[in-house]
Amino acid sequence: MSAATATATRTAEIPVRHKKYDWGMTRTYIAAAVILIWCLAPFYWMVVTAFRDVGYTFDPTFFFTHVTWDNFATVFDERLGNHFARNLLNSVIVAGITTIVALVVGVFAAYALARLNFRFKFAVMGFILGASMFPGVALVTPLFQLFTSIGWMGTYQALIIPSISFTLPLTVYTLTSFFREMPWELEESARIDGCTQGQAFRKVILPLAAPATFTTAILAFISAWNEFLIASQLSSDATKTVTVAIASFAGSQPHVEPYTAVMAAGTIVTIPLVILVLVFQRKIVAGLTAGAVK
Amino acid sequence: MSTEVPARTQAKAASTSRHQMPGRESADRKQVTQGRWASVLLAPTLILLAVVIIYPVVNAIIMSFQKDAGLDTATGFFVQGGAAGFDNYAHWIAQQCNGVACPPGTLGSQFWGAMSTTFFFAIVTVALETVLGFWMAIIMARTFRGRSIVRAAVLVPWAIPTAVTAKLWFFIFAFEGIANKLFGQQILWTGSEWPARWAIIISDVWKTTPFMALLILAGLQLIPDEVYEAAKVDGASAWQRFTQITLPLVRPALMVAILFRMLDALRMFDLPYIMTQGGNNTTTLSILVVDQIRQGFNSAAALSTITFLVIFIVAFIFVRFLGANAVGAATSSGKK
Numbered sequence: 001m002s003a004a005t006a007t008a009t010r011t012a013e014i015p016v017r018h019k020k021y022d023w024g025m026t027r028t029y030i031a032a033a034v035i036l037i038w039c040l041a042p043f044y045w046m047v048v049t050a051f052r053d054v055g056y057t058f059d060p061t062f063f064f065t066h067v068t069w070d071n072f073a074t075v076f077d078e079r080l081g082n083h084f085a086r087n088l089l090n091s092v093i094v095a096g097i098t099t100i101v102a103l104v105v106g107v108f109a110a111y112a113l114a115r116l117n118f119r120f121k122f123a124v125m126g127f128i129l130g131a132s133m134f135p136g137v138a139l140v141t142p143l144f145q146l147f148t149s150i151g152w153m154g155t156y157q158a159l160i161i162p163s164i165s166f167t168l169p170l171t172v173y174t175l176t177s178f179f180r181e182m183p184w185e186l187e188e189s190a191r192i193d194g195c196t197q198g199q200a201f202r203k204v205i206l207p208l209a210a211p212a213t214f215t216t217a218i219l220a221f222i223s224a225w226n227e228f229l230i231a232s233q234l235s236s237d238a239t240k241t242v243t244v245a246i247a248s249f250a251g252s253q254p255h256v257e258p259y260t261a262v263m264a265a266g267t268i269v270t271i272p273l274v275i276l277v278l279v280f281q282r283k284i285v286a287g288l289t290a291g292a293v294k
Numbered sequence: 295m296s297t298e299v300p301a302r303t304q305a306k307a308a309s310t311s312r313h314q315m316p317g318r319e320s321a322d323r324k325q326v327t328q329g330r331w332a333s334v335l336l337a338p339t340l341i342l343l344a345v346v347i348i349y350p351v352v353n354a355i356i357m358s359f360q361k362d363a364g365l366d367t368a369t370g371f372f373v374q375g376g377a378a379g380f381d382n383y384a385h386w387i388a389q390q391c392n393g394v395a396c397p398p399g400t401l402g403s404q405f406w407g408a409m410s411t412t413f414f415f416a417i418v419t420v421a422l423e424t425v426l427g428f429w430m431a432i433i434m435a436r437t438f439r440g441r442s443i444v445r446a447a448v449l450v451p452w453a454i455p456t457a458v459t460a461k462l463w464f465f466i467f468a469f470e471g472i473a474n475k476l477f478g479q480q481i482l483w484t485g486s487e488w489p490a491r492w493a494i495i496i497s498d499v500w501k502t503t504p505f506m507a508l509l510i511l512a513g514l515q516l517i518p519d520e521v522y523e524a525a526k527v528d529g530a531s532a533w534q535r536f537t538q539i540t541l542p543l544v545r546p547a548l549m550v551a552i553l554f555r556m557l558d559a560l561r562m563f564d565l566p567y568i569m570t571q572g573g574n575n576t577t578t579l580s581i582l583v584v585d586q587i588r589q590g591f592n593s594a595a596a597l598s599t600i601t602f603l604v605i606f607i608v609a610f611i612f613v614r615f616l617g618a619n620a621v622g623a624a625t626s627s628g629k630k
Contacts, residue, residue: 137583
């Protein structure tokens with residue numbers, strides 16, 4: 001096909017495409033609305049229930065009705081045996097330390113995998129990927145016995161060490177793909193322009209790597225924060241994390257599933273994550289899909 | 295200056311820095327120093343992973359060949375342990391409890407049920423998530439106002455902890471809950487086998503389809519628009535464009551997404567454990583291991599080793615025969 005006919009076909013096609021475009025747009029908007037409702041309605045329902053009077057637990061009204069803060073009070077009510085403030089603190093400690101350790105250790109490995117040429121690179125990457133897919137139960141049994149015998153059951157390190165097994169591979173994997181995309185030539189340029197190696201690192205590389213590292217930290221923190229299996233088996237009352245606490249909650253009435261209080265607890269745990277995710281949406285999507293497709 | 299151009303190409307080929315003048319030998323030396331550097335930088339990660347993964351796994355394998363201390367039901371004596379050979383594996387796979395078939399109701403008798411439940415959940419959820427995720431990805435790949443709102447919204451289910459998801463859907467599927475009211479049903483969702491299974495499947499699909507959709511979307515965005523334009527010019531129908539262009543080109547990303555989700559689904563624990571406590575035939579292998587831990591470590595270790603092997607074999611099949619090249623995708627050079 002000559003260039004002239006190609007252009008002719010293109011130009012001829014534009015009005016046709018334009019007419020189809022509008023009809024397609026309507027369908028796209030309907031589909032987008034369906035996705036929005038499917039993803040957000042259950043979350044919305046949790047928040048509505050969290051603010052609803054316990055007497056109206058099963059009220060199907062879609063809007064905020066019988067609004068009260070009581071459920072949040074129940075969540076933090078120590079007389080009912082709920083120690084949610086403690087649980088939140090535990091989760092922050094476990095997920096926080098896990099994230100810091102994974103980042104500090106993982107950043108060097110990611111640099112090596114992204115920037116250096118060496119033998120067994122493929123094998124190392126395979127091992128790290130395999131580690132991130134490793135089933136948690138395969139760790140729980142031996143660690144349960146090990147921690148029982150050395151008296152670590154119910155300590156923070158008993159929760160942090162197994163959490164590293166999945167956050168560290170995730171961190172290395174995500175950071176590697178981020179680092180590979182970075183314009184490292186700029187470091188050379190800075191050196192040529194008279195920067196010392198330290199200056200080149202501080203003024204060029206660090207500002208470039210900071211967003212990638214921060215995104216990876218968010219992903220690692222969310223995965224550690226959401227962990228349930230290990231925490232449910234290896235924590236004690238003193239180190240119970242929020243996910244475990246939510247699964248076994250006490251309400252104001254005995255022997256009645258405290259739906260509204262659980263939804264309130266769920267809201268407390270989820271809102272910070274949702275805000276984090278919405279603010280850093282683009283970065284998080286980039287981090288989630290990094291490496292998987294490129 | 296005249297040597298600049300070949301020096302550059304060579305430097306690129308050897309992945310060395312550009313302003314050097316790499317002869318063959320210096321490139322080799324560079325490789326050696328890079329290798330040393332790499333081992334120094336990788337050491338902390340590899341050592342830490344060895345401590346938190348390899349050590350416990352080796353420990354579990356050793357444990358799985360030991361007898362559990364406890365009362366021997368056949369003799370009534372207290373047994374102290376000792377070498378067990380493959381007894382713990384026979385206990386699960388061949389359903390042998392102290393030389394006789396495990397009586398119904400014991401954990402041992404639940405092994406094959408848990409195995410099939412695990413695979414049932416994994417296959418059904420991943421199949422639904424793939425179809426639904428693909429559809430979502432196609433919508434999100436289009437250009438329309440508010441696209442970024444949709445892309446942000448799909449992250450909400452992903453960010454919610456699975457434990458909270460379980461409680462949330464447990465409430466939605468309560469007898470007086472919104473699901474029954476919305477559809478005018480009176481189903482005891484978590485009270486019998488199939489409703490309980492579907493409740494878990496729906497919760498899992500809600501929670502993890504976004505991840506699938508985003509991975510597929512990232513794959514879709516690598517397909518240049520010109521390919522579709524060309525196909526349109528050639529008169530390909532929408533369906534033909536989907537099967538002839540979209541599917542084959544997105545296949546590598548799709549296979550990696552399916553592999554990740556499959557391995558994740560095979561270790562499913564949180565949702566059934568919280569929603570049904572494994573009742574009504576919703577016990578997965580992970581739940582069975584956790585139930586067994588307090589009844590005998592060594593037997594639980596054998597079961598967790600079996601679970602690990604099953605997941606490993608599935609991963610191997612995916613990578614070897616279905617071409618899910620996760621490692622290749624991760625190690626190939628960046629910008630394309």
